[in-house]
Amino acid sequence: MKASKFKRFMSQGNVGKLMWSVLALALLLVFNALFTPVIFNMKIMDGHLFGSLIDILNRATPVMLMGIGMTLVIATGGIDISVGSVSAVSGSFTTVLLVVYGLPLAYCIVVGLAVATFLGFWNGFLVARVGVQPIVATLIMLALARGIATLFAGGQTILFSNRAYEFIANGFLFGLPFPITIVAVVFVGTALLTRKTALGLFVESVGCNPVASRYSGINVRSIKWAVYVFTAFCAGMAGLINTSNIKVADVTRSGEGLELDAILAVVIGGTSLDGGKFSLAGTIIGALVMQTLTTTILTRGMPVEFTRVIKALVVVLIILIQSESFRKRMRNLVWRKAHEVAS
Amino acid sequence: MPEADPILSMRRISKSFPGVHALDKVDFALQRGEVRALMGENGAGKSTLIKVMTGVEERDEGRIFLDGREIDPHSPHEAQELGISTVYQEVNLIPTLTVAENIFLGRQPTSMGSLDWKKMNSSAVAALDRLNLELNVKRLLSDYSLAVQQMVAIARAVDVSAKMLILDEPTSSLSVEEVEQLFAVMRMLKAEGLGIVFVTHFLDQVFDISDTITVLRGGQLVGNFVTASTTRVQLIATMMGKELKELERGPARVASPDAPGAESLIEIKGLARKGSIEPFDLRLNKGEVLGLAGLLGAGRTEIANLLFGIDKAEQGNVSIEGEETNISSPRKAIAEGFALCPEDRKSAGIIGDLSIRENIFLALQASKGWFRLISRKTQQEIAERYITMLSISTPDADKKIKELSGGNQQKAIVARWLALHPRFLILDEPTRGIDVGAKMEIQNLILSLSREGISILFISSELSEVVRCSQRVAVLRDHVKIGEMSGDQIDESAIMHYIAEGAR
Numbered sequence: 109m110k111a112s113k114f115k116r117f118m119s120q121g122n123v124g125k126l127m128w129s130v131l132a133l134a135l136l137l138v139f140n141a142l143f144t145p146v147i148f149n150m151k152i153m154d155g156h157l158f159g160s161l162i163d164i165l166n167r168a169t170p171v172m173l174m175g176i177g178m179t180l181v182i183a184t185g186g187i188d189i190s191v192g193s194v195s196a197v198s199g200s201f202t203t204v205l206l207v208v209y210g211l212p213l214a215y216c217i218v219v220g221l222a223v224a225t226f227l228g229f230w231n232g233f234l235v236a237r238v239g240v241q242p243i244v245a246t247l248i249m250l251a252l253a254r255g256i257a258t259l260f261a262g263g264q265t266i267l268f269s270n271r272a273y274e275f276i277a278n279g280f281l282f283g284l285p286f287p288i289t290i291v292a293v294v295f296v297g298t299a300l301l302t303r304k305t306a307l308g309l310f311v312e313s314v315g316c317n318p319v320a321s322r323y324s325g326i327n328v329r330s331i332k333w334a335v336y337v338f339t340a341f342c343a344g345m346a347g348l349i350n351t352s353n354i355k356v357a358d359v360t361r362s363g364e365g366l367e368l369d370a371i372l373a374v375v376i377g378g379t380s381l382d383g384g385k386f387s388l389a390g391t392i393i394g395a396l397v398m399q400t401l402t403t404t405i406l407t408r409g410m411p412v413e414f415t416r417v418i419k420a421l422v423v424v425l426i427i428l429i430q431s432e433s434f435r436k437r438m439r440n441l442v443w444r445k446a447h448e449v450a451s
Numbered sequence: 452m453p454e455a456d457p458i459l460s461m462r463r464i465s466k467s468f469p470g471v472h473a474l475d476k477v478d479f480a481l482q483r484g485e486v487r488a489l490m491g492e493n494g495a496g497k498s499t500l501i502k503v504m505t506g507v508e509e510r511d512e513g514r515i516f517l518d519g520r521e522i523d524p525h526s527p528h529e530a531q532e533l534g535i536s537t538v539y540q541e542v543n544l545i546p547t548l549t550v551a552e553n554i555f556l557g558r559q560p561t562s563m564g565s566l567d568w569k570k571m572n573s574s575a576v577a578a579l580d581r582l583n584l585e586l587n588v589k590r591l592l593s594d595y596s597l598a599v600q601q602m603v604a605i606a607r608a609v610d611v612s613a614k615m616l617i618l619d620e621p622t623s624s625l626s627v628e629e630v631e632q633l634f635a636v637m638r639m640l641k642a643e644g645l646g647i648v649f650v651t652h653f654l655d656q657v658f659d660i661s662d663t664i665t666v667l668r669g670g671q672l673v674g675n676f677v678t679a680s681t682t683r684v685q686l687i688a689t690m691m692g693k694e695l696k697e698l699e700r701g702p703a704r705v706a707s708p709d710a711p712g713a714e715s716l717i718e719i720k721g722l723a724r725k726g727s728i729e730p731f732d733l734r735l736n737k738g739e740v741l742g743l744a745g746l747l748g749a750g751r752t753e754i755a756n757l758l759f760g761i762d763k764a765e766q767g768n769v770s771i772e773g774e775e776t777n778i779s780s781p782r783k784a785i786a787e788g789f790a791l792c793p794e795d796r797k798s799a800g801i802i803g804d805l806s807i808r809e810n811i812f813l814a815l816q817a818s819k820g821w822f823r824l825i826s827r828k829t830q831q832e833i834a835e836r837y838i839t840m841l842s843i844s845t846p847d848a849d850k851k852i853k854e855l856s857g858g859n860q861q862k863a864i865v866a867r868w869l870a871l872h873p874r875f876l877i878l879d880e881p882t883r884g885i886d887v888g889a890k891m892e893i894q895n896l897i898l899s900l901s902r903e904g905i906s907i908l909f910i911s912s913e914l915s916e917v918v919r920c921s922q923r924v925a926v927l928r929d930h931v932k933i934g935e936m937s938g939d940q941i942d943e944s945a946i947m948h949y950i951a952e953g954a955r
């Protein structure tokens with residue numbers, strides 16, 4: 109009975125998958141403990157915590173933010189591949205308004221986030237209202253947003269020096285890098301919004317069966333629309349962190365490729381690309397897995413070019429292990445082999 | 452039972468899922484040239500037995516022999532190669548492919564390495580011809596009705612040179628004529644020496660086609676019968692483990708329809724939509740059960756969809772309590788106190804990955820809006836109430852709905868709409884795939900709801916149900932409402948005549 113209860117627990121899609129991603133993260137850390145123990149070094153300076161682990165956490169924040177939004181998009185059965193470009197837009201607008209037009213920072217940030225959010229509004233319009241396929245709609249945005257970011261900055265890379273702006277990525281709060289606080293707030297807020305109201309249920313319902321959801325009186329269009337808006341907002345915040353971090357609005361490269369990391373974080377976190385049940389906590393762990401991988405590769409002194417290949421391999425492995433049917437097939441294979449040997 | 456040379460025999464098959472013993476040491480045998488009905492209540496384990504036979508599910512214990520040799524199929528494909536062809540309860544065809552492609556999916560004929568379209572299409576025509584079915588095989592499957600899709604699934608299965616054929620509730624969405632067609636095919640295959648396993652909840656069909664009957668209850672084998680020497684009462688008693696009399700005591704039809712003082716709830720004038728239903732008038736009083744009768748594709752579901760705002764009417768109007776109302780979406784319909792339990796459970800009903808609890812309170816939650824989440828405690832209470840009321844067989848309310856047996860899924864969807872406490876309830880084939888006992892319960896429920904003042908539009912292909920529950924019946928033919936019958940006029944043969952010949 110106990111065993112079957114455990115089996116039930118594990119087979120509850122998300123919980124089970126979450127376990128696997130936690131396991132993957134743990135394995136990565138153990139690997140590091142054995143081969144690159146420096147990664148665990150930590151020290152406190154001026155009441156601030158420093159060390160590779162904190163670094164991993166900190167560097168993962170942009171992907172975490174994008175991932176939180178992406179989780180909801182994917183749960184509705186969609187996908188948003190424009191988040192990287194959209195994040196460049198908020199960076200570009202905020203920086204240009206600050207440096208070139210000399211406007212107050214708060215104003216610049218609000219505008220930057222608003223413009224990014226609006227791009228999400230447009231994505232949502234195309235997907236939910238016009239019925240364009242999510243990957244097509246956001247592919248258009250992937251190109252468009254990058255263009256907007258570059259145009260607004262006049263094709264320039266813009267340096268800035270502003271203590272408050274730099275604080276976003278480089279400041280400390282509660283002894284921890286400030287972005288961690290941002291992520292914590294967004295994470296808790298999103299979790300409350302989805303789980304303490306019916307939004308989470310509706311999102312899962314829409315992703316699992318949009319037709320039946322409509323029959324049940326759920327406003328399928330609004331739900332789909334809203335998740336794209338929210339994701340773009342998250343991407344906007346990620347853009348601010350990215351820009352603040354290097355003190356440069358590098359509009360052509362900022363956020364490039366991050367959409368892949370965000371999507372992978374979601375998938376590793378146990379949310380299926382088919383839509384339906386989602387796990388925000390899983391995505392956070394997924395983002396940590398991605399970043400730990402990157403950091404591991406770098407600290408082991410491997411050439412950067414390897415990063416992507418190794419990432420790809422590890423991700424494929426994790427996703428295979430998560431897949432129930434794959435595990436079943438492997439079990440069968442092993443079982444049969446054992447039989448053959450026995451007979 | 453004489454066990455002379457069975458095609459298939461299964462010994463002590465067990466299979467459990469978390470919290471359920473779906474099969475408990477079940478023995479099963481099938482002879483050459485035999486049609487064996489597999490019967491039992493919803494959740495008795497019929498589909499699971501079939502899935503174990505065909506390698507969809509792995510058994511926990513037990514052995515399977517085909518033609519005397521032990522087999523161990525791990526996938527339906529393997530089973531099919533061994534000669535076990537199957538049509539599963541949930542049709543798994545691909546609507547966006549053509550009919551021919553669906554028939555040959557995974558085993559397309561090729562010539563010189565590339566797909567031989569000509570051959571595939573002509574073989575598909577031949578396969579359908581065997582079922583006396585004439586379709587344009589180059590059209591998309593989704594262009595055809597659910598019933599036709601079901602026939603295509605059967606064509607796909609019987610097309611293969613098979614030793615035995617398994618049909619899991621193939622007739623639940625077929626019309627009388629289509630069932631006859633199917634039976635003709637089954638008799639032909641039987642004469643060729645095939646063994647056939649046939650799952651259904653229709654007793655008439657069991658006595659019509661089967662030679663032998665195996666009954667499961669709660670995952671256990673409770674009886675093997677020779678059909679010719681078995682009575683219905685005996686069969687039902689074995690399935691339910693109790694006498695039928697307890698059930699039939701349900702109340703009869705409620706008051707006469709045009710009782711003085713009957714208040715009208717809904718008045719429909721000239722509602723129409725091209726290609727789905729010609730202009731029709733319809734009135735529904737409070738607390739009235741109005742049956743819709745007609746052949747499949749006559750326009751019954753179309754009426755339901757128009758009233759619920761799923762399809763938009765092109766002309767005509769609907770007034771509720773005398774006020775003209777424009778219902779342009781299911782959301783608006785629900786806000787007006789409407790509910791529609793849809794015909795197609797799989798595509799329009801269940802949200803597979805969500806739990807039974809979530810599926811049941813979903814529409815109620817949607818009607819309350821996203822902000823005020825129904826408390827977990829209330830959710831649980833609602834779910835448990837309906838699980839008991841409709842005797843949904845499940846270990847708990849948190850099981851994913853897609854893990855329920857077909858009939859229990861249907862009950863959970865009915866529960867979703869009852870939980871809304873609507874004033875107007877549209878039930879489109881609510882008893883599809885539901886066992887004899889539960890069917891009675893749902894009919895009784897319809898009657899008691901109507902006594903509480905709820906108006907019900909009742910669509911069912913089973914005329915006996917319509918007759919038992921409805922105070923008035925609107926008859927449809929070829930997308931036209933051809934008339935109404937009420938009170939004592941309503942009986943099965945009269946309705947059938949009406950459908951066939953129109954008013955006299």
Ligand SMILES: Nc1ncnc2c1ncn2[C@@H]1O[C@H](COP(=O)(O)OP(=O)(O)OP(=O)(O)O)[C@@H](O)[C@H]1O
Pocket residue numbers: 468469471472473491492493494495496497498499500540844845853854855856857858859884886
């Ligand atoms: N994948 C699954 N996971 C968990 N439980 C399952 C699964 N499939 C079936 N069950 C359970 O096994 C039991 C038997 O189900 P089964 O589908 O065999 O019933 P059935 O006799 O075919 O009923 P119906 O007449 O409703 O189709 C049910 O209690 C069901 O909930």
Ligand SMILES: [Mg+2]
Pocket residue numbers: 497498499540619856857858
């Ligand atoms: Mg079944």
